[in-house]
Amino acid sequence: MSRVKIVGGGLTGILAAFEAHRLGVRDIQLYERFDQLGGVALPETRLGLEMREGCIYFGPKDDPIRTLLEAYGPTFEDFDNRFGSVSPDGAGGVTYVDDFGGPALPCHGIGLTPPAGPSLADRLNAYPSDLRDGLTRYARWHLGHDLKTVHGDAAIPMAINRVFPRGSNLADLAEIKRHDALADELYAIPRALWGRTANLTASLPKGGFTGLLRRCRLALEAIGVTLHDQTLVSPRQALTEHASGEVLVWAANPTPMFKAAGVATPKLLPKSFSTHVFAAAWTGARPFYVQNFTAEGACFRIYIYESAGQTLLTAECVRESPLTELRQEIHHLLRGFEGELVLGDVLSTSIKPRWVYHSLEALQGLAQLRLALADRMGDAFVAGAWEPYAKGQKFAEVNAGLARALGVEAQAAAA
The missing domain is CATH 3.30.70 (Alpha-Beta Plaits)
Known part of the structure; x- marks a missing residue:
């Protein structure tokens, strides 16, 4: 296929353009409905200062996203990755935990019950009752939705996907994490207690996110990517105008795509x-x-x-x-x-x-949408990794889709 058409100029679309170029494509069209690239990664600036909403970091030197961006010019600065959490202590006060970004809740046991279903309520019910009750209270406070309608993966952006059960025996907890996949998924040990060195270093773009996105734009233009600013491409237009030999990457919000693909639009969780x-x-x-x-x-x-x-x-x-x-x-x-x-x-x-928390209905709808688009376009349609929350997972999924569409071996795509 000779052309890659990307709809959506956020970070996913920018990375898709760089990856397509790395894989040998030279006719790349990038469409963005606003006058600047960046999407949610682009902060508002006031008096030359970035008003950042959310906490977006990049990985250390060998992080795949950072590596791809650095290959095209943007530069990054490493820093010691420091963070903490505040949790109820079970006695009416709070406990502060350094270098741990999840809940640290008192508990009297660490036995787990496999989740009975895919909902967030099912995931939280897997914990012992004292942990389950604290997590459920937090999730209701944070979301304001019936947890039975929310997919369990919503625990990830809420940072409750892993819990430190305070008061448990650390040796027992480490042992169960090593040998039980469910325990490893649901429990955590703060890195200072665990002896692990993961996430010690992270990075941010030199010059901030506005500088990063400005450099990305210059780099895209330098390698011949055609940028269509302030251009709204409707899903129906993208599907009906799709040409033979063209790969379509939909890195924009998928919600408008449902109607165009003839799939019922699912109910989302507004927050x-x-x-x-x-x-x-x-x-x-x-x-x-x-x-x-x-x-x-x-x-x-x-x-x-x-x-x-x-x-x-x-x-x-x-x-x-x-x-x-x-x-x-x-x-x-x-x-x-x-x-x-x-x-x-x-x-x-x-x-x-922020439309970041997936309902069960939304994920079922996205699966149906993927099938409908695959039936219609085969590998020539690449979804913008709509379901995953983590940047790295999104990046890997889009890259794999591009490699399939372009007929590139997976090993070569990852090189």
Whole structure:
């Protein structure tokens, strides 16, 4: 196939364009409905500062995504990957855990029951009752939806996919994780206690995300990718205008594709979050993030980072909160970690829906959509890795789809 047409100029679409070029394609068309590339990775800028929503990192030197981007010009800076979590201690207080981003909940046993189904409720019911109750309370606070309608993989973006059962015997916990796949999937040990070195180092793009995306644009233009800014390609148009010898990569939101493919549109799980970015002074590690699993207050994650030499703090909240209360909550959540905080002015406030949590109905619908498009176009249609949450998994899935469509051996595609 001689042409690759990519709809969606977010990070997935950008990486697909670079990968297609690496695999030998020289006629690459990239369509983006806005006037800038980047999608959700593109932060709003105010006074030259990036108002980051969410916490996006890249891996260390050998990370495949970073390696591909570096091959085309963007550069990255490594940093010591520091994070923490705040969880209920079972006695009315909280416990602070360094270098662990999941819930650390008190428990009296670590026996598990295999999940009875694919829902988030089924996944949480696999735990002993004391862990199950704490996780269920958190998930309801965070989502506000019936957990029986949510797919179990929603535990990943909520950071409750692995739990540290505080009070358990570490040797027993390590042993069960080594020999039981379910226990390894559902339980975690903080890296300081586990002796593991994974995730010690992460990276961020030099010049921030705006700089990264600007360099990506220049690199795409330099290798001959045709960029169509402010161009909305409808699914029906993309399918009816598809030419022989062309690969179509749909890296945009798949929701509009259902009607065009003749598949019933599933019900999604809308969830709006309130995000505030503060000017700040912080004497601890930067970047640094903290997850709140207490199901109290409004803030579920704090992210401290630098932009243009200034320290900023992003507070992501499950609901709106008066700023006075939010400031107090932020100080409370950071109290147990090394560093002194001074919060300055609010630089940005936003309330936006995020369609990141999959319902069971949505995943069933996406599977039907994939089948319908495969029947219609075969390997010439490459889905933009709609289901996975992790960047690495999305990257690998799209790359595998491109390799199949282009008739490239998997080993060569991964080289």
